[in-house]
Amino acid sequence: MTDRLVLVINCGSSSLKFALRREGTGQPVISGLAERLGSPEANLQWQTGAHKDQLSLPSGNHADALSALLPLISAEASSPLAAVGHRVVHGGEHFTQAQRIDAQVIEAIKASAPLAPLHNPANLIGIEAAMQVFSATPHVAIFDTAFHQSMPAHAYRYALPDNLYTEHGIRRYGFHGTSHQYVTRQASLLTGRRADQGAWLSAHLGNGCSSCAVLDGRSLDTSMGLTPLEGLVMGTRSGDVDPNLHAHLQRTLGWDLARIEQLLNRESGLLGLSGLSNDMRQLEQARAQGHAGAQLAIDVFCYRLARSMLGLAAALPRLDGVIFTGGIGENSALIRAQTLEHMALLGLRLDNQANSNLKRGEATQIQQHGSPAILVIPTDEERQIADESLALLDH
Numbered sequence: 251m252t253d254r255l256v257l258v259i260n261c262g263s264s265s266l267k268f269a270l271r272r273e274g275t276g277q278p279v280i281s282g283l284a285e286r287l288g289s290p291e292a293n294l295q296w297q298t299g300a301h302k303d304q305l306s307l308p309s310g311n312h313a314d315a316l317s318a319l320l321p322l323i324s325a326e327a328s329s330p331l332a333a334v335g336h337r338v339v340h341g342g343e344h345f346t347q348a349q350r351i352d353a354q355v356i357e358a359i360k361a362s363a364p365l366a367p368l369h370n371p372a373n374l375i376g377i378e379a380a381m382q383v384f385s386a387t388p389h390v391a392i393f394d395t396a397f398h399q400s401m402p403a404h405a406y407r408y409a410l411p412d413n414l415y416t417e418h419g420i421r422r423y424g425f426h427g428t429s430h431q432y433v434t435r436q437a438s439l440l441t442g443r444r445a446d447q448g449a450w451l452s453a454h455l456g457n458g459c460s461s462c463a464v465l466d467g468r469s470l471d472t473s474m475g476l477t478p479l480e481g482l483v484m485g486t487r488s489g490d491v492d493p494n495l496h497a498h499l500q501r502t503l504g505w506d507l508a509r510i511e512q513l514l515n516r517e518s519g520l521l522g523l524s525g526l527s528n529d530m531r532q533l534e535q536a537r538a539q540g541h542a543g544a545q546l547a548i549d550v551f552c553y554r555l556a557r558s559m560l561g562l563a564a565a566l567p568r569l570d571g572v573i574f575t576g577g578i579g580e581n582s583a584l585i586r587a588q589t590l591e592h593m594a595l596l597g598l599r600l601d602n603q604a605n606s607n608l609k610r611g612e613a614t615q616i617q618q619h620g621s622p623a624i625l626v627i628p629t630d631e632e633r634q635i636a637d638e639s640l641a642l643l644d645h
């Protein structure tokens with residue numbers, strides 16, 4: 251039983267990320283990425299241990315990339331695949347947990363597509379291609395939204411007329427559920443609790459960013475909403491703005507909706523504020539050299555994050571700790587320190603030495619004695635997807 255293998259797939263419209271995971275282990279057996287699918291430059295890159303390789307797949311599509319993967323997986327796998335686990339961005343209200351994929355589930359994912367027009371159709375391409383190539387293996391869908399289906403109505407409803415919710419599904423859904431679930435479970439284990447115990451505020455800070463309040467393994471509130479644009483400052487996404495901004499831009503600048511969506515999703519966030527980059531590493535370097543835009547972007551990022559987490563604390567009866575994860579959360583001592591400076595009200599006191607000395611990839615606690623825990627935990631969404639896929643099949 252400990253040797254079961256799961257192929258984890260995460261599809262974009264022209265890309266396919268994959269990882270073959272062995273049950274209960276931290277490192278993938280083989281992992282990689284097919285990019286520019288459908289174009290003459292399509293290619294597949296993969297890594298097994300320290301060995302890296304690639305293959306060009308001119309004009310190859312998702313199914314071609316998966317077919318090229320088959321022999322690579324067979325060469326590495328000691329047993330047949332137990333499952334293929336697919337990341338699906340939006341499960342709407344249909345899905346509160348992982349699902350074995352069948353025709354009905356595919357229809358329901360299609361039905362949620364208007365809520366995630368960029369993501370769900372791409373996820374479906376991957377599912378359909380993989381079901382052809384791995385036809386004898388069970389396929390499981392894991393939804394980014396599912397973990398947040400435990401939010402109470404007072405957290406997930408917008409103050410809008412009721413029929414927009416009841417007839418059109420307009421409510422807060424939340425995303426990054428797989429990551430928040432994984433790191434909060436790890437936080438519980440790391441602090442000597444059962445995996446489903448603890449009151450946590452978790453911050454997933456990557457290119458997309460979200461915060462989440464989790465009590466005893468259940469999401470009670472989160473910063474993203476109907477779409478992954480709500481909430482925190484992100485790489486190129488604005489996060490919260492005045493909802494009247496749309497009308498204002500239309501009236502004053504004559505912008506249409508497509509232009510405004512482009513602004514809020516692709517030109518804002520760290521990139522828009524700094525005028526320099528969406529990449530936090532680059533912004534930290536520029537800030538150190540006195541770049542005012544980089545300084546401002548970092549200041550707004552940290553303050554908004556602290557404000558979001560203090561707001562989410564309203565969902566919790568107590569606070570056992572805060573968790574930082576994602577590329578920025580795991581690697582930036584500066585962002586952790588500056589965010590926590592705004593959170594003293596919760597009694598959080600950082601051990602500055604431990605924060606600065608933290609080794610990349612380490613899961614650890616960095617608070618002073620007597621403070622609620624401050625944890626840095628590398629996220630592992632693929633592992634969570636593999637574990638949930640197997641747990642579903644065992645049920």
Ligand code: AMP
Pocket residue numbers: 455456457458485528529530531532534576577578581582
């Ligand atoms: P992710 O989407 O989780 O891969 O995170 C990407 C973000 O993490 C980018 O903004 C990177 O600049 C940031 N990041 C990665 N490493 C570091 C680092 N050492 N210091 C600051 N930011 C980092």
